[in-house]
Amino acid sequence: MITSTVILSVSALALFLLNWRKNGEHVEGLKQGVI
């Protein structure tokens, strides 16, 4: 369970950074994920 959480957290962080660098819509991604 800890391994899964770590994998998912790293993926979320990588995607967040990718969105930030690529299109600046990382905040929108967060909104869509949370809401």
Place this chain on the structure above:
Amino acid sequence: MKQSLIIVYAAIAILLVVTFFVGGFDLIGEAFGLAGSTGLNSALMLIVSFLVIGQLNVLITADLLQKWLNRFKGWKAIVVSALVGGLFPGGPYIYYPLILSFRDKNLPVYVFASFIFGKQVYDFSRLPMEISLISPEIALLRTIITLPIPIIIGLLGRRFVGTEMTLDFISKGGEKK
């Protein structure tokens, strides 16, 4: 969503009644305790899963997917459209309008079939949930087992419906009747 909630609540109500008759309020309390601990244990993973899904939704836009679908023809189009379908974010209210937007592009029907099956069978945005709530091994196994299905559907569509049958052709045929 509302209908799904009603079904889930109805199932809970039935199970509560059954639990009450089997073990009374003690068993119901035990069940709620178990449910609470499961919820607490998976809460962090659920939150992170939703964060991954949100970022994917933003990263993979409909325009990007349209570009991928337009670039390939033949069996490659089947594989690509199945994968694109699996990556496509959102529900039917998003991907059916997208399919309709391809009506004038003369794309064959089998491409759409593999796209829809790709969306329904692969749905890669479901993977974080599967990994967190079930297990990485089962998620991987499920993905491997179901991998050929959308491609088989596309190949069958190509074999039996043909390559000249497009969505535009079908919709025009419908208008004539």
